[in-house]
Amino acid sequence: IGIMAHIDAGKTTTPERILYYTGLIHKLGEVHDGTATMDWMVQEQERGITITSAAVTCRWLDHDITLIDTPGHVDFTLEVERSLRVLDGAIAVFDSVHGVEPQSEMVWKQADRYQVPRIAFMNKLDRVGAKFLQSVESLCEKLGAAVPIQYPIGLEQDFRGVVDLVTMEAIYFENEDGSRVSKEPDLTALSQEDQETSAELREKLLDFLTRNDDELLSQYLSDGDVDVGTLKKSLRQQTIDGVVVPVLCGSALKNKGIQTLLTATVDYLPAPSDVDQTTGMDPHNESKLIALKRQPNELFSSLVFKIANDKFAGVLTYIRIYSGTLKVGDTVYNPRTKMNHRVQKMVRMRSSERDNITIAEAGDIVALVGLKGSVVTGDTLSEKKASIIYESLHVAEPVVAAAIECESIADSAKLENALARLAMEDPSFRSAEDPETGQMLIKGMGELHLEIMIDRLKREFKVVTQMGAPQVSYRETIQNEGVFEKLFEREVAGSKQFAGLRARVYSLPYEKNHPTLKITVGTKNDSPHSKGNLMAISFAELPDHMKTALEAGLNDGVLSGPLMGYKVIGVGVELQDIFFDKERSEPSALRFVAAQLVRTALSELSPQVLEPTMRVEIFTPSGFASKVTADLKSRGTQLESITEQSDGSHHIRGTIALRKAFGYAKNLRSLTQGRAQYTMHFCGYIVYNPPTS
Numbered sequence: 001i002g003i004m005a006h007i008d009a010g011k012t013t014t015p016e017r018i019l020y021y022t023g024l025i026h027k028l029g030e031v032h033d034g035t036a037t038m039d040w041m042v043q044e045q046e047r048g049i050t051i052t053s054a055a056v057t058c059r060w061l062d063h064d065i066t067l068i069d070t071p072g073h074v075d076f077t078l079e080v081e082r083s084l085r086v087l088d089g090a091i092a093v094f095d096s097v098h099g100v101e102p103q104s105e106m107v108w109k110q111a112d113r114y115q116v117p118r119i120a121f122m123n124k125l126d127r128v129g130a131k132f133l134q135s136v137e138s139l140c141e142k143l144g145a146a147v148p149i150q151y152p153i154g155l156e157q158d159f160r161g162v163v164d165l166v167t168m169e170a171i172y173f174e175n176e177d178g179s180r181v182s183k184e185p186d187l188t189a190l191s192q193e194d195q196e197t198s199a200e201l202r203e204k205l206l207d208f209l210t211r212n213d214d215e216l217l218s219q220y221l222s223d224g225d226v227d228v229g230t231l232k233k234s235l236r237q238q239t240i241d242g243v244v245v246p247v248l249c250g251s252a253l254k255n256k257g258i259q260t261l262l263t264a265t266v267d268y269l270p271a272p273s274d275v276d277q278t279t280g281m282d283p284h285n286e287s288k289l290i291a292l293k294r295q296p297n298e299l300f301s302s303l304v305f306k307i308a309n310d311k312f313a314g315v316l317t318y319i320r321i322y323s324g325t326l327k328v329g330d331t332v333y334n335p336r337t338k339m340n341h342r343v344q345k346m347v348r349m350r351s352s353e354r355d356n357i358t359i360a361e362a363g364d365i366v367a368l369v370g371l372k373g374s375v376v377t378g379d380t381l382s383e384k385k386a387s388i389i390y391e392s393l394h395v396a397e398p399v400v401a402a403a404i405e406c407e408s409i410a411d412s413a414k415l416e417n418a419l420a421r422l423a424m425e426d427p428s429f430r431s432a433e434d435p436e437t438g439q440m441l442i443k444g445m446g447e448l449h450l451e452i453m454i455d456r457l458k459r460e461f462k463v464v465t466q467m468g469a470p471q472v473s474y475r476e477t478i479q480n481e482g483v484f485e486k487l488f489e490r491e492v493a494g495s496k497q498f499a500g501l502r503a504r505v506y507s508l509p510y511e512k513n514h515p516t517l518k519i520t521v522g523t524k525n526d527s528p529h530s531k532g533n534l535m536a537i538s539f540a541e542l543p544d545h546m547k548t549a550l551e552a553g554l555n556d557g558v559l560s561g562p563l564m565g566y567k568v569i570g571v572g573v574e575l576q577d578i579f580f581d582k583e584r585s586e587p588s589a590l591r592f593v594a595a596q597l598v599r600t601a602l603s604e605l606s607p608q609v610l611e612p613t614m615r616v617e618i619f620t621p622s623g624f625a626s627k628v629t630a631d632l633k634s635r636g637t638q639l640e641s642i643t644e645q646s647d648g649s650h651h652i653r654g655t656i657a658l659r660k661a662f663g664y665a666k667n668l669r670s671l672t673q674g675r676a677q678y679t680m681h682f683c684g685y686i687v688y689n690p691p692t693s
Contacts, residue, residue, distance in 0.1 A: 001265060002068045002083050004111065005093035006101035008677065010123040010252045014093055015056075015069045017258040022058035022065075024350070028255075055318070055365055056350045060262045063271070066365050070107070082305045082377065082393050084110050086320035086365065089240075089269030090118040091261070096130045096249070098619065098645065099138035103679050108143050117239050117270055119246045121261055125152050125159045126251040133197075136247055147208050149235070149246040150260065151198050153190065162249055162257060163187065163198045165205055166235065167228050173256040181259050209234050212243055232267055240270045272363025278322040280380065280388040283335040290388045292323040296361040300324030300332070301382035303390045304375055307425050308367075311460065313347070313354060315424075316367040317375055321360055322390070324383065328358045333384040337374055341381070345369035377427050395427045398443035399612045399658055399682050402450055403468040405440065411463045415440065418461035422453055429453060443473060446680070447662065472612065472659045475685060476561030477570040478605040481506030486597040487579070488589045499589035500579030501550075502536070505601035508570045516567065517558050519551060522574040536577030546580065549587035550594050557598025562607050569610070569685075573598065610685035614661050618652040618668070620676035625650040627671045635660040655683060 005011035019025045057066045068087065070080045084090070090111055094104060111118055122135055132152050139146040153161040153170060161172035170187055174180040187195050206226065210217040213234045219226045238244045248264055250257015272294055280301070282288040292298050306318035326332070331340050347354040347367050360366045375381070378392030406412045419431040419442065430443040444450045447470055457463045487500040508518055521539045539547065558568040580590070616637065620628050622644070632639065632654060639654040661680060668676050 001065055001269060002070055002087045002090040003093060004070050004080060004090055004107040006095065006103040007679065009093045009095040009101065011093050012069055014121065014123065014252040015067050017252050017255055018067060018262060019056065019058055021258050021262065022060050024056065024058045057348060061266050063266050065265060080107050080110055084114045084116055085393050086303060086305045087116050088272055090116050091265065092118050092120045093123050094120060094135060094139065096122040096125050096132055096135045097127050099135040100142045105142060106681060115242060117242055119239065119248060119264055119268055120146055122247060122249040123252050125155055125249055126157065126254050128156055130155050132249055139247065144245065145243065146245040146247050147205050148201050149205060150248045151201055152249050153194060159251060159256065162260065163194070165198060165202045166231055168202065171260060208244060209238060212238055236268045239268045240274055280390045283387060283389050292386065292388065294323055294362045296325045298323040298362065299383050299386040300326055301380065301386050301388050304377060304379040304381060305393070307377055309421055309425055309460065313369050315371070316369060317371050318365065318367050319381060321362055321364045321366070323362050326360050332381040334375060334379055334381055335389045336379055341371045341375065343368055376424060398428060398430055398445060399473055400446055400450060401441050401443040401471045401473050403439040403441055404454065404465045407464045407466060414461060414463050415465070418457055418463050422456065470662050474564065474566045474688060475610045476563055476566050476568045476607055477610055478507045478602060478607050480605040482601065482605055484597050484601045486593045486600065488593040497586050497589045498581055499585045499593045501593050501597050502577035503597060504574040504576065505598065505605060506572045508572050516569050517555060518572045519554060520572065520574045522576050537580055539575050539578060542578060542580060545587055546590055549591040553591035553594025554598055556591065556595040562603040563609055566609065568602060609688040611688040612658045613655050613683055613686050614658050614680045615683040616654055616656050616678060616680045618676055618678040619649050620652065620672050622648050622650055624672040624676060625652070628652060628668065628676065631667065631671060632656070
């Protein structure tokens with residue numbers, strides 16, 4: 001089960017209370033004190049934010065629940081992505097003062113991508129300005145079918161319990177720490193307004209569920225109501241199917257609503273056994289689907305969703321087991337590398353702590369210690385005869401780069417190895433040497449992302465570096481299309497080589513996640529087409545090793561654009577005629593001619609430079625709204641909306657070029673005395689217009 005939310009919605013406080021009430025910890029830690037169990041990294045404790053996803057297994061109502069706390073900051077969105085990839089279900093935490101916030105929408109869409117069932121928890125009902133029904137309404141409007149299954153008894157300082165709309169009981173959280181939960185089956189002690197609202201919300205719940213459940217509808221029409229068991233069964237199935245999102249409420253900081261949230265997790269979110277089978281692809285033919293039952297007696301298969309460096313255990317390989325059983329001493333197979341790996345040690349994680357185990361089954365999340373060989377995030381590990389690979393993770397391209405250099409020559413030798421280990425752990429972080437300047441460049445999802453990596457180099461790898469000003473990762477593209485032909489015929493090492501290619505090169509329609517290169521196979525020229533004694537052939541007629549060389553050459557051609565040397569995106573190549581001779585055509589010749597054709601086309605098809613743009617959303621107290629707006633306009637921000645919230649704050653939305661957004665966090669703190677919140681995430685590319693002198 002994943003915990004996902006916007007920054008500061010209570011995403012780390014909620015699992016801290018869950019661990020406390022399930023008996024896994026005996027003293028509550030707080031985010032603001034740097035003592036939260038799930039925030040175990042030094043950087044998390046210092047900054048009060050979650051940077052890396054942490055996993056821990058607890059027990060409630062005789063069920064094992066593995067919790068994964070995910071980051072809320074957009075710079076670490078890959079941590080959310082990889083967690084959602086392996087979840088059975090998710091708890092989405094919302095701030096009941098602000099309702100649906102920008103990062104809430106982003107993680108919700110990520111959960112949609114992986115079809116993760118979820119329940120919503122409206123948090124912070126004890127705060128001034130808390131609005132339960134309005135927050136639920138914003139959830140329905142922006143994110144989809146959300147239906148309350150609880151209604152708060154009191155709000156703000158008067159919040160003391162909830163009405164369970166399934167059983168129609170009043171549940172009170174008593175004692176200073178909310179640890180004592182009492183139930184009252186009679187609602188007559190509530191105010192008349194609360195009784196009427198509860199009855200109305202239950203009718204809406206029944207109305208929604210009966211639309212999609214004929215058995216429930218039949219019982220409701222015949223009896224005028226439904227029994228609790230049937231209602232829970234229907235609600236559970238519709239939650240698993242993604243038809244409905246049940247909404248609960250509470251206050252994690254005041255320890256209210258956590259026990260009922262845990263019970264709802266067991267009642268409504270899916271266990272691994274609720275999904276009959278898991279589906280992957282055949283390694284030899286990815287268009288062919290392979291299905292395995294999610295049972296311990298099935299062939300073993302798993303997905304690597306995270307690599308972590310542990311200062312005591314070394315490299316930890318986190319896997320989600322989808323089928324079968326894994327024991328220490330077993331051998332697992334990686335279809336990508338075609339390598340076998342022996343499992344020498346296996347642990348179950350408790351945040352940063354490790355419990356040694358000897359066996360794990362379908363549904364478990366465990367970490368393998370010290371796997372030999374190349375295993376990366378997104379790999380499938382399975383029995384060889386399972387013959388399956390799972391869909392990997394979506395990893396966004398980095399948008400910010402910066403040059404770094406070591407403070408001492410001695411550290412330079414360690415830097416490359418340290419960067420490689422960080423990149424293995426976080427695929428959204430890249431490093432490479434600039435071929436022109438010889439500087440080492442690091443690339444990531446934002447300024448904070450790079451700052452954290454520099455700090456980790458110092459603390460974990462003892463490599464002290466200085467980071468230069470952030471640089472923008474520009475891209476290049478083309479605007480037109482045309483048909484091009486290239487030939488290669490020369491003597492190499494005493495033998496004549498020949499290869500040729502004719503293809504249509506065109507620009508692709510704009511998408512947010514622009515593909516670098518799309519290769520398609522067109523119709524071969526109908527008229528007899530030859531070069532010398534060679535007739536043109538189609539792509540299908542090429543031997544496999546020549547196809548590989550051709551595709552590699554096309555990809556070589558888009559590595560550097562004609563204008564500023566940046567990577568090229570949004571280019572389509574439709575292959576038409578290929579000139580090939582078994583005797584005189586070598587793979588290197590075909591690769592060379594393919595790269596040359598693409599480079600020629602790029603320079604002739606009206607190339608242009610693109611720059612990344614960021615969507616910025618700001619919540620600021622009303623007294624600072626005009627200053628924030630003026631500052632955004634001075635940075636060339638395209639403002640989309642400025643709306644006043646019910647608590648008097650202002651919500652400002654717009655898009656800004658990344659190069660004008662550097663240093664914005666510090667500037668915003670200065671403008672608003674540190675009282676504003678903002679999120680900024682990549683939203684696409686626009687044509688780059690260099691500033692005029």
